[in-house]
Amino acid sequence: xxxxxxxxxxxxxxxxxxxxxxxxxxxxxxxxxxxxxxxxxxxxxxxxxxxxxxxxxxxxxxxxxxxxxxxxxxx
Numbered sequence: 831x832x833x834x835x836x837x838x839x840x841x842x843x844x845x846x847x848x849x850x851x852x853x854x855x856x857x858x859x860x861x862x863x864x865x866x867x868x869x870x871x872x873x874x875x876x877x878x879x880x881x882x883x884x885x886x887x888x889x890x891x892x893x894x895x896x897x898x899x900x901x902x903x904x905x
Contacts, residue, residue, distance in 0.1 A: 853885040867895050 856878070859866065863874035866888060877898035878891070886894075 851887040851889060853887050855885050856882050859886060859888070859891050863895075867892055869895055869899075873899075 860871060860874055860878075863869055863871055867874065869877070874895065877895045881894075
């Protein structure tokens with residue numbers, strides 16, 4: 831019997847495609863944020879405030895998370 835692979839495994843193995851890259855619902859990306867982006871769920875949520883209702887490519891979300899991590903903390 832073939833073992834079913836989860837979405838994060840499939841997404842991580844897919845080569846990057848330009849504008850035709852597959853989009854995933856926010857909740858799927860959030861559920862797999864540690865595996866896909868190497869960040870905790872609290873970091874992922876902080877980086878994506880206001881984006882909860884969309885679907886995004888992995889590359890798109892990676893860019894958003896990296897950009898958020900590079901921001902300086904306001905005192």
